[in-house]
Amino acid sequence: MLSSVVIILMLLLSTAVHRLECFSVATLRANSMRMTKPRGRRARSTVTHLRAIKGVIFDMDGTLTPPGNIDFVGLRDSINSIARSDPNYAEIKSVEGRDVLEVVTMLSPDGKVEAGKVLKELEDKCRENMRLTEGALEVLQDLKSRSISAAVVTRNVTPSLKRLQSILNVHGITLNPMIARDTINERTGEPIPPKPNPDALRSIVELWGYDVSEVLMVGDSLQDDVMAANSANVKSVWINTGIDNATGTQHKEGNPDWTVGKISGITAILEDFNP
Ligand SMILES: [Mg+2]
Structure with missing residues (x-):
């Protein structure tokens, strides 16, 4: 009699263990599916971002205007x-x-x-001698034709930006926004700190409403333009003009994503992102 009861209890226990194992495997599979699904979404999202540049931020001196104009x-x-x-x-x-x-x-x-x-x-x-770098106008016109936003951030002053805009007006090109070292941040009432501080770049990305990965910084200074881009987590193109434009900050050079010899070199980069 006792042995019969023991056998029945063992059978019940075995059934319970089997059900528990089945439940655990099912839960694990469900968790596994939940774990893999977001990975796929992230991957697709990243690819999408990498295929579109919606805005380009330019440096002025040595980039939109020829290198060597400032000693x-x-x-x-x-x-x-x-x-x-x-x-x-x-x-x-x-x-x-x-x-x-x-x-x-x-x-x-x-x-x-x-x-x-x-x-x-x-x-x-x-300012008196200001002119556009060879190829700069064609790059800006290409951006306009692709409906890509263009802005400028300079360590120069606002009158120089106004001079630049007056040159571009003739060609129907508008840079917006234009930030100089004396441009006032409306929130703080203080001047926006000059590059390599990333605040100007961050404020432009916010103003445009683009994802940071959809914006490109183009400039001729590793110390200022590329450093600012690195700090703002914005992709950067360094134009290597071969001219010393160091502003003095030693041992603090940014790492560009691309290096080109002329401003026209960014057209090929944009082609890769916006075919
Ligand atoms: Mg420059």
């Missing part, structure tokens, strides 16, 4: 010379390796005035 070596030497005789030099410590615009902000009030004159003289002269 960056002479500018650095002039500002550093002012800094070495400035009362704040002890705070500035070593001007070697510092961003030239950062050095200006650290000068005494008199030093800022003197440095401002140097910058103004240089930028006024640059």
Whole structure:
């Protein structure tokens, strides 16, 4: 009698274990399906992003306007010379390796005035001689024909951007937005920090309403343009002009996604993304 009860209990226990195993396998399979499905969605989403550039942000000096128009070596030497005789030099410590615009902000009030004159003289002269880089107009017209947005971010000042826009107006090209080092952020009431700070790029991506992966930064400076793009997580094209345009920040160069020799080189890159 006792052995019969034991046998019945063992049979019931075996059935329960079998049901539990079946349930576990089914749950595992369901989880497995749930795990694989999102991976597929992510992959498709990434491919979609990689196939469309919706906006291009250009640097101005050396990119849309020809390299060499500004003597960056002479500018650095002039500002550093002012800094070495400035009362704040002890705070500035070593001007070697510092961003030239950062050095200006650290000068005494008199030093800022003197440095401002140097910058103004240089930028006024640059503005008078302003013209477009060979191939720049064709690139901008190509973007317009593809309905790709175009903007500009420069460490130069607003009057230089207005001069650039007046040149482009003749050809029906509009860059929007245009951000200079004196452009005021409407939210903060303060100037938008110049490249390599990424704030200008981030604000443009936000204004356009594009995904960050749909935007390209094009510039001739590894220290400023490419660094800003890297920090903003924006893809970048470095135009290697072979001209020293370093602004002073040593050992801080960005890593471009592409390197071209001329601005016309970005057309082939856009073809790959927007066939
Ligand atoms: Mg430049």
